[in-house]
Amino acid sequence: MDQLLEILQDIRPDAEFAGQEHLVTDGILKSFDMMMLIGEIADEFDVEIPVEKVVPENFESVERIWALIESLR
């Protein structure tokens, strides 16, 4: 999960991700960040996220994003 945290921090160096439960609702992850994140996840974890899974509830916290990656591996 540290690797995921690093990716998120690279995308938005100004944001605090640990402990956040509402990354999408609170606007911490912005509109055009998502393509970057999906691409990084594909490269780093060799996981293609199907479009059906690209929904807000899967990206609200680091833990949920990690759970999504795990479920697809």
Next chain:
Amino acid sequence: MENSLLVFLERSAEKFPEKTAYADVNHGYTYREMRAAGRSIGTALSNGLGAVKAPVAVYLEKSADCVAAYYGVLYSGCFYCPIDGEMPLERIRLILQVLQPRAIVTSPGLLENAKSVADGAEVLLFEDLLGTEPDVAALEEIQRHVTENDPAYVLFTSGSTGIPKGVLLPHRVLIQYLHWLEERFDLGPEDVFGNQAPLYFDISTHDIYGAAYFGARMEIIPPHLFSFPVKLVEYLNERHVTTFLWVPSAMSIVSRLRTFRAAKPEFLRVILFAGEVLPRKQLDYWVEHLPEAVYGNLYGPTETFVCTAYVRDGSEPADEPLPIGTAVGNSEALVITEDGREAAPGETGELCLRGSCLALGYYNDPKRTGDAFVQNPLHDRYPDRIYRTGDLVYTDENGQLIYVSRRDFQIKRMGYRIELGEIETAANALDGVEECACVFQPKRERLILYFEGSAEENDLRAQLERRLPNYMLPDRLVKLPALPRNANGKTDRQELLKL
């Protein structure tokens, strides 16, 4: 003949008073309510400020309320400057230094921020203005003195010196555009405009005034949905969106993730895009899944709004972006060479615009206005203002303008003149490249191509070698998970130069 953008709201409020005109995710205004809100705000501003043709900043979170505030400023005879609630405070400060607004209209949540940058401007709460009893006779008197050449709004774009430039647009720019839009596309009161662009971005004026012009509805799509394509498409369907004008990157998010296998737009039929080149692969995906829709490639810098356009007819060569077409409305597109003559067909030159599409200039900045809005070099016997776009184009055998690249993206390397856009077009056509951007680092004279897609660097180099001469081959190919985007959704080339 219309003198003001308010004419369209007034007309639709008479014809469709109870129809929803503007909506966001939480709230909607009917045409009657929007006119009433505009009149109340206009009366309050007019009474409070006692000035016409003065700038008023509207600093609100993106919502249908913003539109009511814009109309209110227009009713007062002033012109507005949209400032997004999420804009960094330091940028707002720079904008307001140039704008010197008479007042700032804001919300309780942004009040402290507004006060901290007001610098003498009156800070007014939107909710307070709404409660004012409208003085319709006084507002009509103000409107009698408004002409189509009076300023309607000022939109700030980034300036190369770090000081933002405020493009001052008169009513006529949108009036002529909307008449052209009606002639060119089959739009009417049943349509729903799906707004993507931030309201400080000129593309959004198509949605705001297009809705009123046609008696249609504008739906402000929640910005976070542009991260979640299936939800986005579901929202388009829920709100019955039939048409949009988006930046290409917003369309690419949908096509790159192959969204239509999970959700497909049910009502969308007029699809317009502007602001950047839409890579052909992305367009082809949309066309394949929505073959009945009309696709329009609109072009125009903020200084002219949309000034040329091309509507896809299916005869376009594969792998190439659509042309930017021909001039719209009462505007003329000139292609002028470096030595000041009109370019021959096929010859590349700078695209210059003349006619009703021209902005009044940069607000409070005569120097930069004089540099960009210049005398037409083809006519030296009478005053004739043109706007130099800084974009290089040529005219093809069918009389259509073809975009080549920014003039700033034309570089000299090994004695050759290179258009970065040409390298991008070649790379975009290759298998495994979804989108790309080419930048030049002048100090080290290095050409770097950043790309998204499944291709590997070595394979891509081999493919490019078969398509480009040696001097155009990038020094480095760098695969990125996604190209960086600015707040408007355009590729952030400054960010790429920092990588």
